[in-house]
């Protein structure tokens with residue numbers, strides 16, 4: 033099965049998070065094996081729009097992680113370019129984000145959030161309606177206020193994840209698709225290996241980077257954590273002439289992102305891709321792993337997008353796709369060693385921000401594993417925090 | 427019935443597709459691609475390939491092989507990706 | 512209200528609608544085209560009369576693109592846009608049904624070669640549809656190339672529409688070899704007399720028919736002006752030195768057919784070997800969903816119609832009609848499938864076609880992805896799945912959603928191409944159409960007892 037019989041660390045899950053953890057661990061000199069039951073970068077990561085955002089995060093631990101990640105991405109890509117050449121071209125673009133308010137009521141709350149973000153170190157420019165339409169000429173005339181975030185960026189999630197995995201391979205590690213990890217080998221109360229399709233692969237540590245399935249793997253590993261899927265759908269238009277330059281979204285998006293509501297929530301997110309298509313999001317729904325098409329969700333996405341960019345009304349929609357954002361009860365990722373099982377590490381629960389947060393997640397995990405002082409305070413993300421363990425224990 | 431092709435009036439018959447009207451007139455390509463600007467026209471003829479895109483009455487991205495002409499249709503070539511006018 | 516909804520009005524869908532209606536069940540027959548008949552019975556669009564008529568109880572909805580099939584409790588919701596193709600002014604309609612028949616047919620497979628994106632290169636079926644339906648020949652000097660008996664009707668329709676067919680290039684063995692002395696697998700195939708008619712028509716027009724031959728390149732700047740034709744070895748690698756230039760102004764190319772699977776995938780039907788898997792009653796793995804015609808396998812119009820007759824009866828039974836198993840049609844399906852299997856074995860696509868490509872040959876026409884870009888994604892990024900390959904290379908991400916390139920890309924990458932058929936939006940619609948309020952669904956009652964899926 034595997035080109036290496038044993039590894040220092042086995043990372044389970046080859047999405048952007050597993051790839052970033054494996055990259056950081058192999059950079060620190062460890063021999064890493066990454067396994068995925070499907071195709072690398074073929075699950076949630078393939079659904080991501082690839083935004084690396086500060087704008088949608090309120091001050092707190094997630095913003096701290098996001099700031100670290102935003103600093104890390106360009107440097108990481110630069111260093112990968114030295115190792116891998118063109119493979120490190122992942123369509124990185126610091127295109128900026130624009131959050132718009134379209135009602136008099138939301139002007140105030142938009143201002144409050146942006147002021148707090150500025151305080152926390154985010155570059156934000158508050159704009160009036162004309163300023164907003166100068167940046168995005170096709171915006172609706174009903175804009176009342178906007179906030180411009182020049183640091184918001186975008187990259188191509190599949191290219192990014194596969195570049196990180198290529199670096200792991202180049203450093204002597206291995207990436208194997210089509211194999212499922214179904215449990216741990218435990219000796220003396222700590223991890224001695226991982227079971228992969230009946231065979232045991234000896235290793236010193238296992239990283240659970242199974243995305244929305246991290247809860248399942250944690251159960252198989254005997255140390256359950258609460259990570260659940262939150263479904264999201266995106267509409268894709270036909271390729272269009274340049275129309276929307278930044279990531280543009282309605283101010284109510286921030287509320288939807290941090291809401292734990294079971295019901296369908298549809299906020300308005302519009303942006304274009306390098307291929308000329310416009311992506312229209314985003315819905316949030318807790319329906320387990322049910323991926324059936326729901327036309328009403330698509331209709332609501334379409335209505336919202338036209339409200340923000342009336343010019344979109346006549347353009348063709350050619351695709352719709354969805355994915356399951358991995359989320360935890362307190363909407364913070366879980367990054368660290370499991371106190372119940374030494375040698376088992378978790379890196380999951382990044383919900384709608386895993387692409388952006390990946391490099392800081394990998395680095396934090398590697399720093400903790402190596403006993404280095406981490407750049408970001410690890411405490412809010414620890415495995416035994418009350419919000420996570422409360423549900424785990426019951 | 428009459429339709430216009432790139433501003434010029436031409437004859438068309440009830441039931442004809444835009445592609446048939448253009449082909450009968452000797453027009454074999456009516457759009458250029460987005461990236462390389464290459465000429466394209468009819469390919470699959472049955473609506474699956476989206477190569478035959480054309481602008482009808484200001485609306486781009488109409489499949490010429492599927493669209494049946496209506497009297498007075500204003501048909502124009504499409505250059506890459508266009509927005510409705 | 513109980514009704515069978517049939518999607519696709521080709522030979523399979525027509526037969527399904529007739530069979531269900533004959534059993535007293537209401538039928539709505541939906542098709543994207545303006546007239547009944549599908550590909551095989553393509554009607555002359557310029558003629559005012561319709562060749563088909565129905566018993567009472569069948570409502571035909573023409574010009575109706577099914578853009579989504581949504582699973583709901585106890586059945587499916589079928590979403591239509593009705594009106595001029597791709598026009599923002601189309602109107603919506605939503606049909607709910609407990610008995611859905613998918614008869615969406617197939618489209619030509621074309622293998623890429625340098626220059627295949629030049630105008631004047633058509634699919635064989637496309638040239639056929641233009642000749643039969645619109646009375647327009649693809650060109651004045653046309654070369655027909657590809658594989659399988661289907662090249663014969665295409666060549667003869669082109670000749671009838673006034674084109675000079677300069678050659679028919681068959682990449683496998685000549686159809687005429689067994690057609691004149693049908694023994695073994697093809698003996699008794701109902702299609703034989705029709706094919707023989709096409710062969711004599713071609714002989715009358717003195718059209719050369721060559722086996723183990725293919726178009727390996729098209730030349731021209733704005734339009735195809737000539738093609739390079741080469742002899743092929745057994746694996747379809749061009750025989751060096753056998754190339755010759757043929758002047759043409761059109762080429763019609765077909766290497767078999769690809770089923771139109773997206774609605775079946777949306778309805779959660781199991782796909783096996785690239786086709787919708789069905790049981791003896793044409794039932795799919797999804798309760799209340801039946802499939803007939805070329806979505807279940809490529810076997811020609813007769814087999815499609817026989818499958819349709821079985822599917823229509825099974826769908827009526829699902830709605831409570833008293834139905835005797837349609838034994839005659841079921842027997843014709845069984846024998847039709849034997850001929851289909853023989854055909855597939857005799858006219859496969861062989862691996863040497865990849866030797867026709869150059870680095871700069873377009874593989875995905877919509878996104879203009881060439882072989883170099885595709886293979887660098889495959890080789891350097893080590894992608895093991897269609898979804899990530901599409902995203903990394905761009906192939907299959909355009910408006911046709913991988914219909915044209917999917918199988919070829921999958922073959923080049925060594926992956927299973929079925930995932931290309933996952934197209935939640937089966938046919939594009941304008942954002943404004945999608946934003947409309949959902950039309951009130953023409954609803955169905957959900958029965959309190961489970962109804963049978965087969966004739967057992």
Ligand SMILES: Cc1cc2nc3c(=O)[nH]c(=O)nc-3n(C[C@H](O)[C@H](O)[C@H](O)COP(=O)(O)OP(=O)(O)OC[C@H]3O[C@@H](n4cnc5c(N)ncnc54)[C@H](O)[C@@H]3O)c2cc1C
Pocket residue numbers: 044045046047048049050067068069070071072073074075076077078079080081082083084085211212213214241242243244245246249263264265266353354355356357358379380381382383384385386387388389
């Ligand atoms: C519609 C949508 C849009 C989004 N947009 C953005 C965005 O713009 N920016 C952003 O930052 N984030 C975005 N996200 C979120 C982002 O996609 C996720 O947070 C991120 O991809 C999670 O990565 P992951 O590696 O944890 O999970 P995944 O990519 O799902 O990877 C987990 C992997 O684990 C494998 N696996 C699971 N169980 C096992 C097992 N037992 N054995 C072996 N392998 C296993 C799976 O096959 C999978 O490949 C979006 C999400 C969605 C759904």
Ligand SMILES: Cc1cc2nc3c(=O)[nH]c(=O)nc-3n(C[C@H](O)[C@H](O)[C@H](O)COP(=O)(O)OP(=O)(O)OC[C@H]3O[C@@H](n4cnc5c(N)ncnc54)[C@H](O)[C@@H]3O)c2cc1C
Pocket residue numbers: 472518519520521522523524541542543544548549550551552575576577578614615616617618619635636637639640661664768771774803804805806810811812813815937938
């Ligand atoms: C272009 C073409 C031309 C052909 N010509 C010939 C020929 O001349 N002679 C011959 O022997 N064989 C021909 N064939 C082979 C032919 O496919 C079969 O023999 C036969 O027509 C198959 O019947 P069917 O009922 O399975 O599908 P089809 O006849 O293909 O009918 C399927 C129908 O479903 C409709 N449909 C599909 N998806 C949707 C949707 N989302 N919404 C609404 N409607 C939909 C289509 O409009 C179509 O009318 C041709 C094939 C093609 C692709």
Ligand code: FES
Pocket residue numbers: 467468469470471472473474475476477478489490491492
């Ligand atoms: S020619 Fe293929 S869609 Fe019109």
